[in-house]
Amino acid sequence: MTLEKLSQARLVIFDWDGTLFDSTGVIAYSLQRSCEALGFATPTLKQAKHVIGLDFKEVIAYLVGDLDAQQTAEFMRVYRSHYLTSESIVTLYDGVIEVLKDLRGHNRLAAIATGKSRVGLDRVLEQGHLRTYFQATRTADQTSPKPHPLMLQELLDELDIHPHEAVMVGDTTYDVEMAHAAGVSSIAVCYGAHDERQLQAAQPSAIAHSVSDLAVLLGVMIKA
Incomplete structure (x- = not known):
């Protein structure tokens, strides 16, 4: 076209x-804090921004590797908690x-x-x-x-x-x-x-x- x-x-x-x-800054920050809270290596800002737009399971796999269903659910819960705390200012x-x-x-x-x-x-x-x-x-x-x-x-x-x-x-x-x-x-x-x-x-x-x-x-x- x-x-x-x-x-x-x-x-x-x-x-x-x-x-x-x-919202990209808030999303990246929430991903970083979630990894940190769950004992994973904290991704750089560039790494966190790179996965924005992907399905959340792919986000997790890229940032911390393969998780089982329980670990995935916990990661998503922690992420949502961080994100929803900040979403109102976006x-x-x-x-x-x-x-x-x-x-x-x-x-x-x-x-x-x-x-x-x-x-x-x-x-x-x-x-x-x-x-x-x-x-x-x-x-x-x-x-x-x-x-x-x-x-x-x-x-x-x-x-x-x-x-x-x-x-x-x-x-x-x-x-x-x-x-x-x-x-x-x-x-x-x-x-x-x-x-x-x-x-x-x-x-x-x-x-x-x-x-x-x-x-x-x-x-x-x-x-x-």
Whole structure:
């Protein structure tokens, strides 16, 4: 999809954490503290950010190795405790609401494809009164996690959109890889979990350095 066509995409599919929601720091911190609390080596900030967007079991495997079911459940409990303590201070990136309003005002569709759990996504959408901006959502625990393309394929089917009419927006290489596998164009934002060098290597259709850049690529208007 050309840059001109990105701005005309009928459906914009957003990742959540690190793309719309300024939460990567809190997620990484919570992962570090969880490893520390459970006696595992504390990952570096770069290591913790690297796994953002993956299914949580893959996150655990990458950071501490294979755990049994009881250990996995305990890790998830400790992580949620740390994360929920800080989630209330996390907000949408500046300009995101304006992007969503402009898409809705021009009868363009918006959806979410996230590595969050269904419970976690529903909680934050309800708290922020954001559900009305999205016509469909998929979470990692209700379908195949990123970078498998099933999440995108299900959204396209639900909304009756051809892959060439959609664009995926995300802050990790997993988002870009998922888009490639689904035949969907992608915009990588480099203000989230993965840096520009990592994202460029995944070969997205375009890169946005800020929400303002993203707005231009999507052909929407926000205040300067």
